Structures are given as structure tokens and as C-alpha cells.
Amino acid sequence: MTALILLAGGIGKRAGLGIPKQYYNLEGKMIIEHTLERISGVDGIDSIVLVSNPGFVETAEELKKSYPKISKVTLGGKTRNESLLNGFREVEKGEKKVIVHDAVRPFTPTRVFERIIEGLDERDVITTVNPITGNLIELNEGKIKTIHDRSRYAIGEAPTGYRYEILKRTLELAVEGDYLNAIPHDILLAMKAGFDVHTLNCNCFNLKITFREDLEVARALIKLLEEVY
Secondary structure, X not given: OEEEEEEXXXXXXXXXXXXXXXXXXXXXXEHHHHHHHHHHOOOOOOEEEEEEOHHHHHHHHHHHHHOOOEEEEEXXXXXXXXXXXXXXXXXXXXXXXXXXXXXXXOOOOHHHHHHHHHHOOOOOEEEEEEEXXXXXXXXXXXXXXXXXXXXHOEEEEEEEEEEHHHHHHHHHHHHHOOOOOOOOOHHHHHHHOOOOOEEEEOOOOOOOOOOHHHHHHHHHHHHHHHHHO
16 A cells, blocks of 8 residues: 655745745646646555645645545645655555655656555665756856766656655654754655665656746646647
């Protein structure tokens, strides 16, 4: 059994839309709806915990009526890790695997979720990455200091998958050690807890809608997909 925690608690300042970008209407649907449609179609995902921006809980509850896999709606916290903790507390204890995903990634291929779920049979933690295709440049006061070997690096993506007990222990240690909000990402929390984080190279277009300009890319891709399918 696999649960997915969908993080939708952010405020989206960088996009400058006046509302959290996950609730922004894009081609007739909110961005979060595009994401929910994608993940609802993954057979291996049994339930979804929706972690919402506190100002949009009513909207999140309405989404729960439209997407049957949403089992719980809960409030986001002050940080990403707090939101994850809130979401994890709503995951049923009988689940074996937990996937963590961003509500503003509506184009993540279904196969990525499927491969992570399968991979968790043998691994404790698996996160998604993409290869770096350009030069990896280190800067110093606006000037190039050096160019690094890009084969040693990757672009961090989402989703990330955990065995249930691994994520449980990771969050317990972070709370007990009072470093939940001092470390910026759950992957680093898992590493601090002593767990290896393995990678899945998705080699895919996995846009995270962050800036206003990203909306135009997303809009064009949605139209293209509608034409193809």
C-alpha cells in the first residue's frame, strides 16, 4: 500500500500571482488539479494526503470531493518540512510506502512514480533527479571561478519515495533533535538520520512552476498534450 503526500502549502511569492500558484487557474483548471489528475492515474498510489495552504482549505476540501484518492486534507506548516510532518501524521499506519510530491509539478511522468514505488521494495529512500546538460559554473563576484565536472552532479527533482518506517524515523529524529526547520529539505533530514538516499534518473521534462514565465511554458505544453491525446 502506498500513500502520496501532496505538498500544496506554499504561498508562491516568486510567481507574483496574488494567490498561491498551486491554486492558480491554468487552461480551465487549477495547477493542483492538473497535478492531481496525473497522480490519480498511477495505479500504485492508493491514497493522497493533501497538505494545503491554510487560506485555501475550503478549496482543498472541494478537491477532495472530485478526486476520490484524496483521503485527508491537512494544513501546511511554516516550512516545507513542517508541511511534510503534518501530512505524514495523516498517513494511515498500514501504508508500506510514502511518496512526497509538489503540487506545482503537473507534468511528472506516470512512469516515475511507478519506478519509485517498485524501487522501494529494495531501497529505503529514492529521489528523482535529472542530468545536467549545460556547463556547471562556479561564480565568484559575478565572474567565472571554475567549471565543474557535471557528471558528478544532478538536478534535484520530485517525487521522493520512502518506506513508511524510514520516513517515520526521519521525522521523529528531526523533531526530537529540534532541527526539523533548520534543515531545508526532507532528503537532508533522511541523510542526517543515517539513511542512504538513492536516485532515479528520470531523463524527463518535470517542470516545477515557480515563476510567472513558467506559466507560459506550462500553458503551451497543456495545449500540446490536449492536441496529442
